[in-house]
Amino acid sequence: MESILSVKNLQVVFSGFKALKGVDLEVGDREIVTIIGPNGAGKSTLLDAIVSKSPVAAGNVYFQGKDITNKNPYDIARMGIGRKFQNPNVYNELTVFENILLALKGTHGILNSITTKLTKTKKDKIIDVLDRIGLLGDAATIVSSLSHGQKQWVEIGMVIAQDPSVVLLDEPTAGMTPEETHATGEIIKTLARNHTVVAIEHDMDFVKQIAERIIVLHQGAKLAEGSVDEIQSNPKVIEVYLGREKINDAA
Amino acid sequence: MAQSTIGIATRSRTPTRLGIVTAISFLVMVILPFVVGEFQVSLLSKLLLFGALAISLDLVWGFTGILSFAHGVFFTLGGYAMAYYLKLNLSAENNTYGGSLPDFMVWNGLTELPWFIAPLKYFPIAAIAMVLIPAAFAFLIGWFIFRSKVSGVYITIITLAISSALTTFFISQQAYTGGTNGITDVSKLSIFGINIPPNGLYWIILLFTTFVLVGSWWLTQSNFGLILRSIKENENRISYLGYDVASFKIFIWTLSAGIAGIAGGLFVPLNRFISPVYLAVAFGTQVVIWVAIGGRGTLIGPLVAAILLGQIQNSAERVTQDWQLVVGVLLLIVVLFIPDGLVGTVQKLFMKKQQPASTKQPVIDHN
Numbered sequence: 001m002e003s004i005l006s007v008k009n010l011q012v013v014f015s016g017f018k019a020l021k022g023v024d025l026e027v028g029d030r031e032i033v034t035i036i037g038p039n040g041a042g043k044s045t046l047l048d049a050i051v052s053k054s055p056v057a058a059g060n061v062y063f064q065g066k067d068i069t070n071k072n073p074y075d076i077a078r079m080g081i082g083r084k085f086q087n088p089n090v091y092n093e094l095t096v097f098e099n100i101l102l103a104l105k106g107t108h109g110i111l112n113s114i115t116t117k118l119t120k121t122k123k124d125k126i127i128d129v130l131d132r133i134g135l136l137g138d139a140a141t142i143v144s145s146l147s148h149g150q151k152q153w154v155e156i157g158m159v160i161a162q163d164p165s166v167v168l169l170d171e172p173t174a175g176m177t178p179e180e181t182h183a184t185g186e187i188i189k190t191l192a193r194n195h196t197v198v199a200i201e202h203d204m205d206f207v208k209q210i211a212e213r214i215i216v217l218h219q220g221a222k223l224a225e226g227s228v229d230e231i232q233s234n235p236k237v238i239e240v241y242l243g244r245e246k247i248n249d250a251a
Numbered sequence: 252m253a254q255s256t257i258g259i260a261t262r263s264r265t266p267t268r269l270g271i272v273t274a275i276s277f278l279v280m281v282i283l284p285f286v287v288g289e290f291q292v293s294l295l296s297k298l299l300l301f302g303a304l305a306i307s308l309d310l311v312w313g314f315t316g317i318l319s320f321a322h323g324v325f326f327t328l329g330g331y332a333m334a335y336y337l338k339l340n341l342s343a344e345n346n347t348y349g350g351s352l353p354d355f356m357v358w359n360g361l362t363e364l365p366w367f368i369a370p371l372k373y374f375p376i377a378a379i380a381m382v383l384i385p386a387a388f389a390f391l392i393g394w395f396i397f398r399s400k401v402s403g404v405y406i407t408i409i410t411l412a413i414s415s416a417l418t419t420f421f422i423s424q425q426a427y428t429g430g431t432n433g434i435t436d437v438s439k440l441s442i443f444g445i446n447i448p449p450n451g452l453y454w455i456i457l458l459f460t461t462f463v464l465v466g467s468w469w470l471t472q473s474n475f476g477l478i479l480r481s482i483k484e485n486e487n488r489i490s491y492l493g494y495d496v497a498s499f500k501i502f503i504w505t506l507s508a509g510i511a512g513i514a515g516g517l518f519v520p521l522n523r524f525i526s527p528v529y530l531a532v533a534f535g536t537q538v539v540i541w542v543a544i545g546g547r548g549t550l551i552g553p554l555v556a557a558i559l560l561g562q563i564q565n566s567a568e569r570v571t572q573d574w575q576l577v578v579g580v581l582l583l584i585v586v587l588f589i590p591d592g593l594v595g596t597v598q599k600l601f602m603k604k605q606q607p608a609s610t611k612q613p614v615i616d617h618n
């Protein structure tokens with residue numbers, strides 16, 4: 001299968017510290033890939049490097065066969081890669097509606113932004129997004145007054161509105177109750193019907209709910225890769241990651 | 252369900268109460284010259300231009316979050332363009348030396364008009380220069396500072412440096428700029444041989460400032476305005492949505508400088524001179540103060556603050572020389588106790604009254 005997103009020998013260095021030590025990743029069209037790994041493993045950094053938030057020291061990122069390594073973030077976004085950040089990165093001073101409107105797919109030029117009107121088609125699209133993230137009743141609410149979980153949904157809504165080919169989600173369920181986490185899983189599964197999804201997650205139930213393929217990162221390198229069952233029975237993974245989770249759970 | 256959400260949270264571009272208030276104020280101001288004396292008309296004309304200048308700063312500071320002390324510079328560059336036009340069109344008998352060369356050039360030993368000043372003799376060229384020179388200058392600066400991702404306080408420091416550097420430069424180029432005195436004793440405004448009387452100039456200025464206010468309001472209600480506000484809150488996030496933040500900043504910065512330039516150009520026939528005083532940081536600070544006191548991001552606030560403070564200043568200067576101190580204290584009070592400024596605070600109080608405190612429900616379909 002032809003990869004839509006392809007990461008080759010990616011290295012990211014923060015003032016001498018190698019956060020990524022040559023990571024490879026192939027993601028097929030409309031696949032759901034989940035990245036797990038202990039804190040500080042470099043999961044967020046991997047997504048940051050793909051969207052040029054962190055500079056790539058060596059290696060390459062290809063999107064639909066084109067080299068996008070260290071390109072402008074806005075070019076990468078326009079090409080069709082959307083990103084949800086680890087801590088909800090939304091506009092707190094704007095309303096929920098305005099956050100989604102900003103993200104809405106379309107042209108991003110200056111003159112267009114001045115002359116464009118809020119057409120019924122656009123409004124319907126936004127209403128549809130709000131409906132999917134369960135925030136239709138909060139359209140006019142200023143985002144700062146929402147709960148952490150709701151903010152996560154606003155940002156997921158922004159990514160949906162952006163309608164990119166590849167969606168990168170960084171811990172989309174952090175701070176959510178089990179019910180909210182499950183609801184988010186369903187949103188993501190619906191999204192994955194016509195989008196490629198790469199999600200970082202900690203919650204193993206959630207991973208089982210959505211994952212087709214799992215990548216395990218550890219200390220800036222890929223430790224393992226496979227199906228849910230393969231990963232859960234992999235001794236190395238149990239040692240550095242899953243085992244520790246169990247100990248944490250017991251404590 | 253969908254029916255009840257139509258109209259949610261979208262800022263309407265059709266005039267509301269504020270529009271009506273603006274329209275009434277405009278009409279009152281149109282007939283003002285028939286009621287008050289020439290001195291008041293001339294003073295109000297100046298204050299309206301300061302208001303337009305304050306609005307232009309509000310676009311970049313209040314909406315986009317770029318604090319600039321260089322708006323006096325853009326204003327003054329427009330002012331010099333107009334001042335050359337007026338100086339070069341002094342009738343021969345009004346010119347101290349009877350010739351076509353401005354007096355300060357003669358004093359400084361120039362024997363002919365420099366080629367880069369000569370075209371400003373023609374009104375269309377001067378009018379274009381009054382917008383284009385400040386705008387082009389701003390575009391250049393903007394291109395460097397916004398593309399190089401300088402941000403926050405460093406931009407503000409750069410604007411301070413620009414203001415100081417240009418003040419020094421204009422003072423040093425005495426033969427071309429009139430030095431510290433600037434360009435003085437300019438002719439009254441006449442366009443294509445038609446003299447514009449003080450009331451006519453007042454109406455032109457009233458139209459200009461109204462246009463700046465309404466135009467800025469229209470602009471900031473659009474998606475463009477939404478993008479500016481998001482740049483102000485977090486300029487990085489929006490680039491991951493596909494927006495080239497630098498180009499938006501350069502655009503609003505350049506537009507704002509163009510507006511400031513026209514205001515400066517119209518200021519000169521009233522003021523009858525322009526000098527490096529208006530390039531200096533002190534004047535740039537005054538513009539910042541109008542915006543801060545009036546209320547950032549409110550457009551009308553900076554306009555009202557410029558007019559009111561100007562009026563007070565005019566009366567206060569007769570009583571005390573320490574006017575700057577009064578303004579300083581006023582600013583301190585605003586910064587400490589009413590950070591939203593006068594109009595911003597009134598708007599917030601007004602919004603709270605509309606929305607009963609007991610319900611956290613968003614206002615849907617109230618208009």
Ligand SMILES: Nc1ncnc2c1ncn2[C@@H]1O[C@H](COP(=O)(O)OP(=O)(O)O)[C@@H](O)[C@H]1O
Nearest residue numbers: 014019037038039040041042043044045046054
């Ligand atoms: N911008 C940055 N500057 C310096 N160090 C960073 C930066 N971002 C991440 N790091 C470091 O890189 C490592 C990987 O971080 P991160 O990718 O956030 O881990 P994860 O998302 O897997 O928890 C950590 O040691 C972190 O401290």
Ligand SMILES: [Mg+2]
Nearest residue numbers: 043044045086
């Ligand atoms: Mg992380």
